[in-house]
Amino acid sequence: MKFLVDFMLGRLNRWLRIMGYDCLYFRRDPFSGFKGKKDLIYQSLKEGRIILSRDTTLSKKKALKLIIIKSDFLSEQLNQVFKIFNLKLDKSKVFSRCIICNTLLTIIDKQKIRDKVPEYVYQTQNSFSLCLFCQKVYWKGTHEKLVEKELKKMLSL
C-alpha cells in the first residue's frame, strides 16, 4: 500500500513514514504553476499511490483512490486512515523507512557511522540504520520507545 500525501498533511506524512508506510509528500507550489491538482492525480496514477488529501474539490472519479481526510487533528487523521484500510501498528516496521526521503533504511555496522553521530550516541547505542539516499543515520533507544508510546496513544490501542 503506497500513499501520495497532499501538502496540507505534512505531519500525517511524517507519522505514516515513522510507522514504515511508503509515502510520497506532494508539495504544491502555487507560484510555479506546475504542481497543482492535475499533477497530483497524474502522479497517483503513474505510481499506483492512494491520495490522502484535505482538498474537497479533488475529483474522486479521476483518481486511482482518493481519501479525503476529515480532521485537522493528527490522531483523528491517523485513525481515519487506519480504519479505512484496516491497518495495524506493526512494531517491526517502525523506523524502517527514512522520515525525510521515504527510502527504506539499511542496517549498518556501528563502526561505519562513527563520524556521523554524536560521541554520546555512539557510546550508548548499538543498533544503527542508514538512509543510503540522504545519509541520515537512525538509532534505536529511548526515542523509539517514546514514539511507540505516542502512537499507541494516538491510535487508542
Ligand SMILES: [Zn+2]
Ligand atoms: Zn533519507
